[in-house]
Amino acid sequence: MGPEGLFTGPIPGQSLTRSPDQRAPYEMPPKFAKTADALDHLLLMVTDKKFIKNFAILLRKNKKLKLDKMVSAILQQGFVNGMWTVDTAMLLIEPLLCLMVWAAAQQDASVTFSTDTGYEDRTGFDYVTNALVGDPNVIANDMSASNEEVLDEKSQGITDDATPAPQSPLLGA
Amino acid sequence: MEFMDKLAAKAADKFKETADSLWEGLGGTQASKSKTVRNAKFSAGKYATLATMVLMLNFPDNASVFRQAFNVTGNGPDGVEGFAASKSVTANAIARALHNTQVISQKLSLDAIRETGNADVTATSTLKDIRQILPVITRSVKETK
Numbered sequence: 001m002g003p004e005g006l007f008t009g010p011i012p013g014q015s016l017t018r019s020p021d022q023r024a025p026y027e028m029p030p031k032f033a034k035t036a037d038a039l040d041h042l043l044l045m046v047t048d049k050k051f052i053k054n055f056a057i058l059l060r061k062n063k064k065l066k067l068d069k070m071v072s073a074i075l076q077q078g079f080v081n082g083m084w085t086v087d088t089a090m091l092l093i094e095p096l097l098c099l100m101v102w103a104a105a106q107q108d109a110s111v112t113f114s115t116d117t118g119y120e121d122r123t124g125f126d127y128v129t130n131a132l133v134g135d136p137n138v139i140a141n142d143m144s145a146s147n148e149e150v151l152d153e154k155s156q157g158i159t160d161d162a163t164p165a166p167q168s169p170l171l172g173a
Numbered sequence: 174m175e176f177m178d179k180l181a182a183k184a185a186d187k188f189k190e191t192a193d194s195l196w197e198g199l200g201g202t203q204a205s206k207s208k209t210v211r212n213a214k215f216s217a218g219k220y221a222t223l224a225t226m227v228l229m230l231n232f233p234d235n236a237s238v239f240r241q242a243f244n245v246t247g248n249g250p251d252g253v254e255g256f257a258a259s260k261s262v263t264a265n266a267i268a269r270a271l272h273n274t275q276v277i278s279q280k281l282s283l284d285a286i287r288e289t290g291n292a293d294v295t296a297t298s299t300l301k302d303i304r305q306i307l308p309v310i311t312r313s314v315k316e317t318k
Contacts, residue, residue: 071181076177090177093180094184095299097181098228101223101224
């Protein structure tokens with residue numbers, strides 16, 4: 001830490017100078033004490049159809065969005081809001097990463113990581129789809145159609161709030 | 174919290190490595206590097222497969238739902254049955270691997286209940302866990318090929 005770094009953070013013990021009645025959420029017991037409970041909460045959040053749809057739109061619009069950074073941000077925000085401790089957040093990194101990859105795959109959206117070199121071996125998807133569908137052009141056309149659909153919805157001012165909230169696929173239709 | 178970013182990046186690396194191991198175990202693909210780069214906009218099937226497996230292990234009660242909802246294309250067949258019915262060797266291997274994962278996850282869950290009376294005792298399953306059972310999953314896939 002450089003000399004200027006000493007003045008950018010809080011003074012050691014600064015949090016203790018506040019009244020105990022004005023505690024920050026992360027200074028109190030977390031909402032989810034068990035990792036499994038926190039994971040259940042994240043499962044319900046990520047498997048929500050509204051979340052999956054918006055996540056896919058976000059991934060398509062912002063190609064530079066890195067999934068691991070996003071996972072880290074979600075878990076840090078949860079800690080700041082008193083949902084879980086830092087220890088629990090560390091244990092939740094891998095499962096949440098997998099959940100987000102799963103959510104992206106549901107909408108045929110691509111994920112990138114901050115450690116990607118640009119020449120990742122991302123085989124599999126095209127191979128499987130070509131084998132199943134037969135014609136790769138079919139997939140490309142469908143993808144562009146779905147993108148146009150999303151843009152049309154936005155231009156017409158249709159928002160997700162106007163429609164009833166869809167049920168999570170894991171909760172049963 | 175910079176360390177969280179670093180941990181997440183490390184987890185991403187582990188995820189990619191595990192996905193590669195899984196894909197190797199399932200028989201790999203015939204796609205060349207150049208084709209891969211050209212199709213990089215597509216989400217990788219191996220990522221989706223591995224993510225589904227980890228989720229099945231973490232949520233054994235919902236394992237069949239994840240298996241049923243498996244769909245790497247968004248446009249292709251839904252569920253493992255659709256993949257199993259395909260003529261593609263890779264798609265068949267994915268279907269069998271997911272079936273094996275479901276069986277293993279439910280067995281692990283039953284063992285946990287028998288020992289402690291609580292299925293949540295395993296807390297969260299990580300990529301380390303799936304790396305341990307990966308040989309079991311892929312071996313049976315190869316045997317039934």
